[in-house]
Structure formats: C-alpha cells, structure tokens
Amino acid sequence: MSENGHLPTTGGLAETDLVAAMRHTPGCREYLDAQVEDAVIHRVLDSARFAPSGGNRQGWRVAVVRNEATKRALRDLYLAPWMRYVREHYGTDDSMSDDRKRRVEEATRMAESMHEVPVHLLVWLDMSVVAVTDANADRPSVVAGGSVFPFIQNVQLAARAEGLGTRITTLLSEEESSVRELVAAPEGWALAALLLVGWPERLPKKLSRQPVESFTWSERFDGATFTV
Numbered sequence: 001m002s003e004n005g006h007l008p009t010t011g012g013l014a015e016t017d018l019v020a021a022m023r024h025t026p027g028c029r030e031y032l033d034a035q036v037e038d039a040v041i042h043r044v045l046d047s048a049r050f051a052p053s054g055g056n057r058q059g060w061r062v063a064v065v066r067n068e069a070t071k072r073a074l075r076d077l078y079l080a081p082w083m084r085y086v087r088e089h090y091g092t093d094d095s096m097s098d099d100r101k102r103r104v105e106e107a108t109r110m111a112e113s114m115h116e117v118p119v120h121l122l123v124w125l126d127m128s129v130v131a132v133t134d135a136n137a138d139r140p141s142v143v144a145g146g147s148v149f150p151f152i153q154n155v156q157l158a159a160r161a162e163g164l165g166t167r168i169t170t171l172l173s174e175e176e177s178s179v180r181e182l183v184a185a186p187e188g189w190a191l192a193a194l195l196l197v198g199w200p201e202r203l204p205k206k207l208s209r210q211p212v213e214s215f216t217w218s219e220r221f222d223g224a225t226f227t228v
Contacts (some may be wrong), residue, residue, distance in 0.1 A: 021157045026207055028165025030111040031198035036118050038064075040162055041197070047161075048154035054147040055110060059126035060192070061195065063183045064119060071115040074122075077178055081171040082111045110167070114196060118168075122197040123152055124185055148192045155195060165200030168193050 041064060054057060065071060090096060090104055114120075125148040134143045156166045172179055176191045185191070216226040 004228040015063070021160050023207060024203065024205070025156055025160040025166070026204055028196070028198075028200045029106060029167065029202070030201040031117050031165060031196075032201055033116070034199045036164065036198060040164070041119060041121075044155060044158040044162060044164070044197075047158040048151055051151035053151065054131055055129070056124075057129040057147070058151075059129040059147050059187065060151050060188070061124045061126070061185075063122040063124070063185070065122060065183070066119060068115070069196075071117075071120055072173065073182055074120060074179065075112070075115040077182075078114065078172055078194075079111055081174040082108070085171060116208045117198045119197040119198040120198060121155065121194065122172075122179065122183060122185075123148065123155075123192045124189040125192045126188065127190050128188055132137070144190075145192065152193055152195065158196055163199070164197055165170040165203060166194040169196075 045062065049058070065074070086104055086108070086182065090100060093101060119195070125144070130144050130147050132141050132144045134141050140222075152168065156168065159166045170193050172194050173191050179185070179191055180187075213225050213227045217223045218226045
C-alpha cells in the first residue's frame with residue numbers, strides 16, 4: 001500500500017477507484033481485433049473470486065473459451081433466442097421508433113459477430129450448493145442468482161480495471177443443454193451467463209442511468225421519495 005493509502009494500479013483504473021469503475025463499466029459491443037493474454041484473464045478472475053456467495057460455497061465455474069469453432073457454435077445457438085427476445089420485447093420493425101430500431105440493429109450486429117470477440121467466459125453454477133429459499137414462491141426464483149451474479153459483476157469490474165470491455169448475456173440459458181454438451185459441463189450445473197471479453201474500440205466517459213430518486217423510497221413503496 002502506498003503512503004497515501006491507495007492500492008497499486010494494475011492497469012486501466014486504480015483498484016481503489018471502485019466508484020469510477022461502477023460508473024464507467026458499460027456493456028461493450030465493439031472490440032478491437034486483439035487477443036487478450038491468459039495472464040490478464042487470470043488476474044481478472046483472481047480478483048473476482050472474492051465475491052460473496054451463499055454459505056461462501058463459491059459454486060461458480062468458468063469455461064474460458066477461445067476456440068474459434070466453439071465460439072461460432074455459441075453464436076449460432078445464441079441467434080435464435082436473441083431474435084425471439086427482440087420479437088417479444090421490442091416488436092416488429094414497423095412498431096419500433098427509429099431510435100429503438102437503431103439500437104436493436106446494433107445489438108443484432110453484435111450478436112451476429114460475437115464469435116469475433118477474443119474471449120468468451122461461460123459461467124456455470126453448481127445448483128447442489130445453492131439454497132433456493134424462494135423455490136416455493138409463486139413466481140420465478142430470483143434468489144439462486146445471488147450466489148453467482150456478484151461474482152459475474154466482479155468479473156466485469158475487474159476487467160474494466162484492466163481496460164477491458166465486457167458484455168453479459170443470459171439468453172444462452174435457453175440453449176443450456178446444447179451449451180452443456182459443447183463444453184462438457186456436468187449435469188446439475190446451471191448456465192448463469194456468457195460474458196464476452198476483449199479490448200474495446202472505445203469506452204464511454206459517462207453512462208446514462210436513472211437517478212436514485214426514481215427507484216428508492218423511504219420505509220415503504222408508498223412512502224416519500226428517498227432523497228437528500
């Protein structure tokens with residue numbers, strides 16, 4: 001630790017500049033045609049592993065995929081769920097605004113070329129170590145992800161600290177059995193997400209998000225807006 005109390009910089013952002021990392025970690029769609037060294041990916045995962053998990057069981061496993069044929073197969077599996085997602089959540093071209101149509105077209109180009117991103121991280125969760133405490137709720141579970149998504153977020157923040165860009169998608173879960181076969185994942189493990197990792201063509205200086213007052217209340221949902 002330095003005299004001013006800061007930890008050393010590993011590249012990109014200083015490790016202590018966590019707020020800057022959280023405010024400047026976008027979903028990256030455009031990557032340079034440059035490889036990412038194994039040592040860099042190892043550093044990212046070495047930092048990410050300190051994420052919390054239920055019972056500290058750390059039930060995640062990661063397949064670091066670089067093989068071109070495997071990445072193309074993942075792209076092919078991804079395209080059908082992606083186009084279905086577009087139809088269900090965005091509608092047809094005729095029903096979209098010009099701005100939304102542009103954004104969907106950009107995302108579709110990303111989907112079609114995702115095999116070109118240097119590194120694909122397939123993150124799996126061992127369901128035998130997860131206490132799904134809302135399993136009997138009359139809705140889809142949101143609890144199980146609590147044992148893996150903090151780790152995934154740590155991966156993205158650690159990658160940003162290295163100057164890398166990332167993009168997360170969960171749509172491949174619809175093709176879990178095929179992905180399982182592709183990378184020889186054992187039964188009982190759930191596919192949590194695919195993370196695309198590479199050197200970005202550019203990173204935004206500022207992200208746009210809703211303000212705290214738009215999603216936070218004092219005491220109750222019908223209470224006063226939480227603000228200062």
